[in-house]
Amino acid sequence: xxxxxENRHCKGCDQTLRLTEFANAGVVKGVxxxxxxxxxxxxxxxxxxxxxxxxxxxxxxxxxxxxGCGYSKKTHKNFTSYALEFHHYNSDKSFNISxxxxxxxxxxxxxxxxxxxxxxxxxxxxxxxxxxxxxxxxYISQDxxxxxxxx
Numbered sequence: 001x002x003x004x005x006e007n008r009h010c011k012g013c014d015q016t017l018r019l020t021e022f023a024n025a026g027v028v029k030g031v032x033x034x035x036x037x038x039x040x041x042x043x044x045x046x047x048x049x050x051x052x053x054x055x056x057x058x059x060x061x062x063x064x065x066x067x068g069c070g071y072s073k074k075t076h077k078n079f080t081s082y083a084l085e086f087h088h089y090n091s092d093k094s095f096n097i098s099x100x101x102x103x104x105x106x107x108x109x110x111x112x113x114x115x116x117x118x119x120x121x122x123x124x125x126x127x128x129x130x131x132x133x134x135x136x137x138x139y140i141s142q143d144x145x146x147x148x149x150x151x
């Protein structure tokens with residue numbers, strides 16, 4: 001017997017398990033639905049997807065530079081992308097960029113949010129918040145606009 005009200009067959013590990021071992025897929029009109037993968041298989045699949053997004057995110061971040069002082073892989077031998085931060089200069093922030101992959105968002109969604117930001121190294125970012133210095137210049141190519149902030 002593959003299905004019953006109390007059991008379900010996992011498409012990941014090919015085992016028949018109690019229904020409570022399956023991830024909840026939501027409730028529609030009072031009916032509770034479950035995923036076709038058990039919680040363990042579902043977690044492993046989601047973890048693999050999240051790990052791939054983190055890998056892509058880190059590779060993309062390696063290509064960025066500080067809009068304040070120019071800190072980048074090209075300018076510093078001991079460059080680390082961990083020192084680069086995203087500063088939302090308007091009030092249109094949807095989420096923290098570094099939390100995007102934690103939320104399970106795809107890289108294109110994270111990059112869309114990053115377009116609302118200025119990339120600053122940790123030093124320039126602290127100065128921005130502490131002194132409201134506007135140490136950066138950002139070029140937004142798709143709009144052909146130039147935002148210049150001066151002291």
